[in-house]
Amino acid sequence: MPNSEGPPSFSAVNEFKKKAQAVSTETVEVKGLGGALDYLLKVAKEASPASLLPVSGAEFPKASNRAEPRKKLIAAPGLTDADFDRLDKKASELGFGLIRKGLRDFVSGFEVAFSVAAFGVAETATCVLENESEDARLAGMLAETHVVALDKKRLFETSRDALGLLEAALNRPANFVSFISGPSRTSDIERVLTLGVHGPFHFHVALMD
Amino acid sequence: MNGQERDGRDYPAASSKKYHKSLNQALEDSFLRKTLDKFAVQYRSSREAIFSGLAEKELIREVALAKDGALSRIGELYGEFAQKAREKGLIVHRAQTAQEAREIISNIARENGAKKVIKSKSMTAEEIDLNRALEGAGLEVVETDLGEWIIQLRDEPPSHMVLPAIHLSRFQVAEEFAKLTAGEPDTDIGKLVKVARRELRAKFAEADLGVTGANFAVAASGAIGLCTNEGNARLTTNLPRIHVALIGLDKLVPTAAEALSILRVLPRNATAQPITTYVSWLTGIVDYGAAADKGKIVHAVFLDNGRLDLIKDPKCREVLRCVRCGACANVCPVFRLVGGHRMGYVYIGAIGLILTYFLHGREKAKNLINNCVGCEACKDVCAAGIDLSGIISEIRARINEEDGAPITSSLLSAVMGNRDLFHALLKYAKYAQKPAVTGSFVRHLPEIVAGSHGFRALPAIANRSFRETWPQLEAQMAPKLGQSKGPRVAVMAGCAHDFIYPEQLVEAVKLLLIKEAKVSFPTDQSCCGLPLQALGQREASLKTAKTNLRAFAAKDLDYVVSLCPSCANFMKNRYPLLFAHDPDLLEMAQNLSARVIDFSSLVKNVLKFSPDDFTPGSLKVAYHSPCHLGRGLGVHQEPRQLIALAGQYLKTPEEEVCCGFGGSYSLKFPEISAALMKRKLESIDESGAEVLVTDCPGCVLQLRGGEEQRKRAKAAAQAGGQAKAKDYAQEKSLKIQHISEFLSENIKKATK
Ligand code: SF4
Ligand code: SF4
Numbered sequence: 001m002p003n004s005e006g007p008p009s010f011s012a013v014n015e016f017k018k019k020a021q022a023v024s025t026e027t028v029e030v031k032g033l034g035g036a037l038d039y040l041l042k043v044a045k046e047a048s049p050a051s052l053l054p055v056s057g058a059e060f061p062k063a064s065n066r067a068e069p070r071k072k073l074i075a076a077p078g079l080t081d082a083d084f085d086r087l088d089k090k091a092s093e094l095g096f097g098l099i100r101k102g103l104r105d106f107v108s109g110f111e112v113a114f115s116v117a118a119f120g121v122a123e124t125a126t127c128v129l130e131n132e133s134e135d136a137r138l139a140g141m142l143a144e145t146h147v148v149a150l151d152k153k154r155l156f157e158t159s160r161d162a163l164g165l166l167e168a169a170l171n172r173p174a175n176f177v178s179f180i181s182g183p184s185r186t187s188d189i190e191r192v193l194t195l196g197v198h199g200p201f202h203f204h205v206a207l208m209d
Numbered sequence: 210m211n212g213q214e215r216d217g218r219d220y221p222a223a224s225s226k227k228y229h230k231s232l233n234q235a236l237e238d239s240f241l242r243k244t245l246d247k248f249a250v251q252y253r254s255s256r257e258a259i260f261s262g263l264a265e266k267e268l269i270r271e272v273a274l275a276k277d278g279a280l281s282r283i284g285e286l287y288g289e290f291a292q293k294a295r296e297k298g299l300i301v302h303r304a305q306t307a308q309e310a311r312e313i314i315s316n317i318a319r320e321n322g323a324k325k326v327i328k329s330k331s332m333t334a335e336e337i338d339l340n341r342a343l344e345g346a347g348l349e350v351v352e353t354d355l356g357e358w359i360i361q362l363r364d365e366p367p368s369h370m371v372l373p374a375i376h377l378s379r380f381q382v383a384e385e386f387a388k389l390t391a392g393e394p395d396t397d398i399g400k401l402v403k404v405a406r407r408e409l410r411a412k413f414a415e416a417d418l419g420v421t422g423a424n425f426a427v428a429a430s431g432a433i434g435l436c437t438n439e440g441n442a443r444l445t446t447n448l449p450r451i452h453v454a455l456i457g458l459d460k461l462v463p464t465a466a467e468a469l470s471i472l473r474v475l476p477r478n479a480t481a482q483p484i485t486t487y488v489s490w491l492t493g494i495v496d497y498g499a500a501a502d503k504g505k506i507v508h509a510v511f512l513d514n515g516r517l518d519l520i521k522d523p524k525c526r527e528v529l530r531c532v533r534c535g536a537c538a539n540v541c542p543v544f545r546l547v548g549g550h551r552m553g554y555v556y557i558g559a560i561g562l563i564l565t566y567f568l569h570g571r572e573k574a575k576n577l578i579n580n581c582v583g584c585e586a587c588k589d590v591c592a593a594g595i596d597l598s599g600i601i602s603e604i605r606a607r608i609n610e611e612d613g614a615p616i617t618s619s620l621l622s623a624v625m626g627n628r629d630l631f632h633a634l635l636k637y638a639k640y641a642q643k644p645a646v647t648g649s650f651v652r653h654l655p656e657i658v659a660g661s662h663g664f665r666a667l668p669a670i671a672n673r674s675f676r677e678t679w680p681q682l683e684a685q686m687a688p689k690l691g692q693s694k695g696p697r698v699a700v701m702a703g704c705a706h707d708f709i710y711p712e713q714l715v716e717a718v719k720l721l722l723i724k725e726a727k728v729s730f731p732t733d734q735s736c737c738g739l740p741l742q743a744l745g746q747r748e749a750s751l752k753t754a755k756t757n758l759r760a761f762a763a764k765d766l767d768y769v770v771s772l773c774p775s776c777a778n779f780m781k782n783r784y785p786l787l788f789a790h791d792p793d794l795l796e797m798a799q800n801l802s803a804r805v806i807d808f809s810s811l812v813k814n815v816l817k818f819s820p821d822d823f824t825p826g827s828l829k830v831a832y833h834s835p836c837h838l839g840r841g842l843g844v845h846q847e848p849r850q851l852i853a854l855a856g857q858y859l860k861t862p863e864e865e866v867c868c869g870f871g872g873s874y875s876l877k878f879p880e881i882s883a884a885l886m887k888r889k890l891e892s893i894d895e896s897g898a899e900v901l902v903t904d905c906p907g908c909v910l911q912l913r914g915g916e917e918q919r920k921r922a923k924a925a926a927q928a929g930g931q932a933k934a935k936d937y938a939q940e941k942s943l944k945i946q947h948i949s950e951f952l953s954e955n956i957k958k959a960t961k
Pocket of ligand 1: 537540541542543544558559580581582583584585586587588597598
């Protein structure tokens with residue numbers, strides 16, 4: 001881990017930003033987790049309402065009521081209680097719903113998910129997420145927009161530089177490790193690139209100082 | 210697969226007759242042709258861009274080493290994986306056959322009371338025809354990769370390993386989707402993708418069993434790695450309670466380090482992406498939230514299905530390095546013309562031809578395996594550095610040995626394997642063709658060989674072969690040769706130059722003399738052996754190769770030059786492999802290999818022709834790079850530099866694409882050979898070049914023959930029917946030259 005103790009490598013940050021552009025990932029530099037959460041709220045404000053997919057047995061469509069306009073939802077399962085409460089206050093002031101549990105009930109989709117990356121790789125603009133808990137895993141799969149906070153000090157030049165971390169993650173008794181490099185995409189129809197097939201349409205990375 | 214047809218679907222290469230019919234249909238499919246043409250061109254440039262600045266060959270070598278290392282101790286790795294994964298709660302199975310794997314997975318479904326299965330794309334599942342087995346067991350099976358889902362709805366096999374629905378248009382997709390949504394077909398691609406998102410999300414939510422393949426199985430941690438762009442594998446592994454990963458034994462790697470090496474090449478080679486959008490690594494049993502009392506269940510089913518036998522096959526085991534990037538199809542000129550349904554049984558492209566033989570048997574492979582022009586484009590880009598084109602000819606030889614060779618190729622090999630008989634027959638042919646010759650072409654072909662072969666005019670056999678011309682040439686040169694101080698160069702004529710185009714060789718010898726090379730022509734040389742190898746005639750090929758080892762054994766030779774890069778490539782790169790079993794012959798083969806050089810490299814790098822030697826002409830000159838020179842011998846710059854020295858070189862976009870000759874290939878697959886040739890000539894037309902230079906007699910034969918035929922067709926059209934020879938002699942046409950003729954024509958008079 002070349003940067004965990006020292007200052008963040010600016011060349012790696014720049015490389016990440018450059019490579020992110022090529023894969024339709026939006027990047028922003030922020031101050032700490034607080035900055036990342038503020039950015040999350042900004043993204044949520046701008047997000048268009050999710051188109052709910054008809055799924056039998058899923059909770060949310062049943063709960064949604066035409067008379068009362070449905071709230072935009074943010075899922076942030078990975079936060080500590082204190083961070084979650086702080087975010088919840090701000091979110092409800094802005095009229096958003098905030099969830100952290102039972103993500104399986106939201107399989108029809110929702111607006112925004114927030115995750116914190118374990119580390120990142122500049123060469124490919126990749127965020128690496130380690131999620132043993134189902135809610136943390138599903139959040140980034142079901143949302144239309146995924147915002148990931150990545151600590152600049154945990155940014156590596158190449159995946160090989162992070163081999164030790166990957167091996168440690170895989171040596172755990174159970175783990176689901178995701179390399180994510182952009183929004184979900186397909187070129188399966190006439191090789192035309194289209195974003196948002198099964199996963200998010202939009203992918204944001206907040207690079208934290 | 211015990212030879213049964215998959216899903217009762219038609220297999221285009223089931224018989225030779227059926228195969229040709231299907232190939233012709235594909236050639237007439239204008240959507241397919243346009244799509245694959247565009248794809249070939251875009252893939253080439255985006256691949257180049259994504260590898261720029263990286264040591265591509267080095268990265269590929271790393272993949273090859275990682276894979277070879279893993280394959281050499283596959284049993285051990287399997288044991289390690291199984292132990293680690295079991296410790297973490299997985300259930301690990303090993304299936305020896307496709308049938309066994311199907312039963313294991315059907316049983317898992319039955320024992321857990323599963324009703325609905327979702328799948329993320331897996332070629333291994335295609336290999337064992339899993340869907341049919343599960344459907345037979347009463348399960349609903351839904352593919353979730355968009356392309357794979359589309360072809361499932363149409364009940365078709367994939368036509369590409371990475372882009373399974375590349376053969377379909379948005380209109381065909383819309384039509385299929387309209388049946389599901391009961392609405393008007395909307396052909397907007399963005400909307401079509403949304404239909405898939407909506408329809409499939411419901412399937413994800415309902416499914417109780419998810420099937421995936423695996424790109425890696427990491428022994429050290431019992432983890433599997435999955436690459437996708439759509440994110441469907443993530444939902445497939447997470448939403449249903451049961452996850453079954455079907456994994457070829459070849460997917461085992463010792464540690465995550467090897468997986469990362471592969472990951473650096475695989476997405477770049479597959480889709481020119483630095484990495485796939487998602488790479489998911491799964492280990493152990495993660496929590497499952499739907500029912501607290503019933504936890505997640507994960508099965509890893511390892512598939513042998515012939516893989517372990519293949520590991521024991523020293524000539525072909527490297528096939529198992531394949532990481533399924535699909536690149537060998539993307540660059541294949543035959544794939545570009547006819548698409549994937551005609552380039553493999555399940556796996557597609559060069560690797561498809563090969564795996565059809567090893568995994569699905571000789572019957573399925575025997576027509577397919579011949580449909581390779583031998584251009585080596587696949588080998589050149591393979592993510593794992595597999596000698597794909599070499600293994601394809603090895604398989605041809607095996608099929609011949611197992612099945613008995615077709616009578617025509619046996620006859621040919623009997624003749625070519627016997628030098629005296631071969632030369633005597635050629636002499637006879639020269640007289641026999643007399644009445645049919647116009648200029649340097651055969652005017653009309655006997656009925657039996659015409660028909661679909663009439664796409665190019667065939668060259669006449671020369672009046673005097675090079676070997677007949679040599680004594681006189683040698684006598685003329687004697688005074689000069691005696692005092693020359695240059696390198697000692699022996700000429701390997703090769704059949705085409707010896708008997709069809711000796712004049713090209715004569716011009717070459719004159720050029721060599723200008724720079725005082727000591728030229729010799731060992732007359733006991735023979736055919737290089739490549740044509741026999743291509744026909745799968747291993748013994749005859751070895752025999753002629755041995756003749757040449759002796760003919761060129763003289764210790765004092767500095768170079769052995771061939772104007773035919775196919776001969777040069779075969780002698781340089783294959784001879785040492787042919788004689789690997791015999792130390793004495795191997796040493797001779799290595800000595801010869803070290804001396805073999807192609808004509809352009811000899812002229813440019815050794816004899817050092819310079820601008821002072823030429824009076825450049827004013828015509829625009831395009832270049833066609835022979836496959837065995839560019840990719841085979843790795844010679845790219847020299848011929849282009851020489852053309853620029855002696856004329857006005859005009860770069861054209863498809864210089865390195867095969868002209869379609871491929872020796873006997875053009876006789877076996879005339880329809881494809883003709884289409885490749887036509888495309889080549891058209892691309893030269895589009896460039897505005899007036900001369901086309903190449904450095905291979907086979908390419909000259911193919912392209913001149915094609916140009917002559919175009920001329921005849923044009924004259925015939927103007928004359929309203931059969932044109933006379935004198936009519937088409939008037940037609941203006943593209944001048945096609947071997948580089949020796951071109952250089953000789955533009956050499957400074959004083960120098961001569
Ligand atoms: S050698 Fe050429 S024609 Fe044959 S499979 Fe490879 S790319 Fe295709
Ligand atoms: S054979 Fe090579 S090029 Fe073809 S799919 Fe396999 S790894 Fe890719």
